[in-house]
Amino acid sequence: MQLSDLSRGLDTVWVVLTAAMILLMEGGFALLEAGFVRQKNAVSIIMKVFVDIAFGALVYYLIGFALMYGKDAFGLIGGSGFFMRGDLAHLPVNISHETYWLFQCAFVIAVISIVSGAAAERIHFRAYIVYTIVMTGLIYPISGHWIWSSGGWLGKLGMIDFAGSAAIHALGGFAALAAALFLGPRLGRYGAEGKVNIVPPSNLPLASVGAFVLWFGWFGFNSGSTLSATNAAIGHIAVTTMLASAAGCAACILFTILRYQKADPPMVINGALAGLVGITAGCAYVSDGAAILIGAVSGVAMVLASEWLEGRKVDDPVGAFAVHGVSGAIGTLAVGLFAQPGAAAHAGLFYGGGWRLLGVQALGLAVVAVWGFALTWVTLRLIGWWRPVRVTADEELVGLDVSIHGVPAYSQDRDFIDIDLLRQSDPFPPKQR
Template sequence: MELSINSLAAGIDTVWVLLCAALVFLMEGGFAALEAGFVRSKNSLNIIMKVIMDCTVGMLAYFAVGFAIMYGLDKAGVIGWSGFFLKGDMEYLGLKIPVYAFWLFQAAFAIAMATIVSGAVAERMKFMPYLVFSLIATAVIYPIAGHWVWGNGGWLNKLGMLDFAGSAVVHSLGGWASLAAVLVLGPRTGKFGKDGSVHVLPGHNLPLAALGAFLLWFGWFGFNPGSTLSGLDLNIARIAVNTNLSAAAGGTIAALYTAVKWGKADPSMAINGALGGLVAITAGCAFVEPISAIVIGGIAGMLVVFAVPLFDRLRADDPVGAIAVHGVCGTFGTVAVGIFAEKGGLLYGGGLGLLGVQLLGVAVVSLWGFAATYMLFSALKATVGIRVSVEEETEGLDMSEHGITAYSDLECNPLTALGPVSTLGPLPVGQHQLVEE
């Protein structure tokens, strides 16, 4: 059979999307390593289990319900109502690739959004209620926001909102959902003193966290360029370069700022600064120049340094910095499109039109993520409960929830692990300033 140009192009695009879907799915391994490194050893298996279950429960929920809500037919632009279990005619999507390839790519995005929250609620949340959140997040919370921005006739899409790969839909949504979750859940035992002081509860393995960050960075080359859905789109090269430059700028600024402020470059801030740069550029990677990507990433890296201690002062206990990295930088990156986009951006003569749409879009998506998660966690708290007991938290969730430890050959005193740390060495998630104060 003679191969036509169209079938060859479709084949290339299909392979490209499947490859990028695999890269995005690999990011779950990055999340697992990052979050495990940022928590104490007695909770490291528990956080990895949460990430694994995002992949299992979340994938099934997105297959059964989430994809249909996100990409189903809808006249009102609010919620989709077709394509459940990937059934039915989906020609209305206008895809040049099989719907299965498209679904796999989008499913990897859905579970990433849920996993953002897993790190924020680490070290004190019950395992089974978290599974309920993961299921509802991938079946309903994420798909509704995705439908508004990316779906067939979504109302924010019609307004012209630009969010190429998900600074708002994935990261702002997940970041502000994380804030709602930790506010309902409450802080870890020993995190805050009765006098209002903030105690450092250092993660057990920063090299593991750094490895997770590298895996996430690598996976982002599927996350952003893959959102073209075409290996024949030559803009994938600029998207990849913008992604890389923004991460580099974020990590550089965070490291240099902490070196100047505290006399030592903070590894955790460098890690989260680079991730903040990746989050921020995700919305505009296809629409901005490389120099703009550097500016966006640099600002994001600085925002992380300021945001982490700010949320500590607000008593929002986030062991991995998810709210700062995903919520703050995702919001900034979405708004930055209205400033730096070559077509329609404020600095390129586009006026305030696009900027206004971006502000409205990210505000609505963030509010939806916060409100939906707050209500869900409140309902779970009032019914089945969401926190482990103080005794279980002291013992560690690896043993209390799963009956096994990550490091069986090491003895540790869980009581001393709850106390403050007085050293000025590298501390997780940028805690030098808390000790300094």
């Protein structure tokens, strides 16, 4: 066996393994979001995760991968590789095109899963399927091409986004914000005269386990982006990932104690995730100390962003925008400040690289944020011409598990449930509404 064959084999095993770790994160999304929403909508949110995986993988195989990594046209879009056929020889990887597709497929599934949490408890299931197809087939692949393909215009300018603080998390976060604004708040979430009604999570232990699964999968997310089992940076990437997530979590614990006199469990859970999102762009390029700072700032900013949204009556049940949109923005800009010479193609501002990289990072962030927000809003508007995007008030009050899927998440210890009766039931008679 030649050394090149051995290297290719090791890289293939590494990429497949880390792709599987990223796919396992969907279990984390399912548990996290099911724990954050009310019991009557737990099945609904898990069904959306299945849509993310099933439709996301198929659509990305058919058209998304080609638009993202196909032969470049004017730096804007790929034009080869549909159905994984045609010209893909330009891909600079030491693994097969199918292996590379598998890894990127895990990424695209993560993007759409960000949006599902912001739209939880009120988006219609069929409308969500259509939106998933558009996001995984058009919205994400096209903006991803600008950053990550060999001919993308943002990549040519010098934008750095190692594992996707902008390409995945800022895009998904701002798309989530658009979805939350388009759908409006859940019934009863905000009262008269600006009163905020808290909707407590249904199962915080479940959400915590979901966060731990996401935490584990993130090491595949970041370290796997080397696409090489022999890359010496893998260890450093794993360390910065761990430090940033720990700093985000610790910062939220301390900040919520100071702010609320209690460590807020949902905020602490999201704080760890905010640190992970923040370090994703620069995990290979920044120092350990910078990783701690990025994670801590991301965690505190997530809390403040959550409060800001709540004050403006924007209902985001799982904090998708605060975690992914805000922390993704911080992580993207942080590369322009902390990228170390030799590690990145261009050094950051604090390492003598001047303002150029920070400016490119800011431009790329703005483009991706506007693209994700605007295309999501337009897509949901177009879907609304075909069928309602939001469920009816009665369906929302009963819960989407029963009204849309015909089955509750918990059987209440009964041996049998009359599904027909449940489908017709309404626990909120008119006089109580």
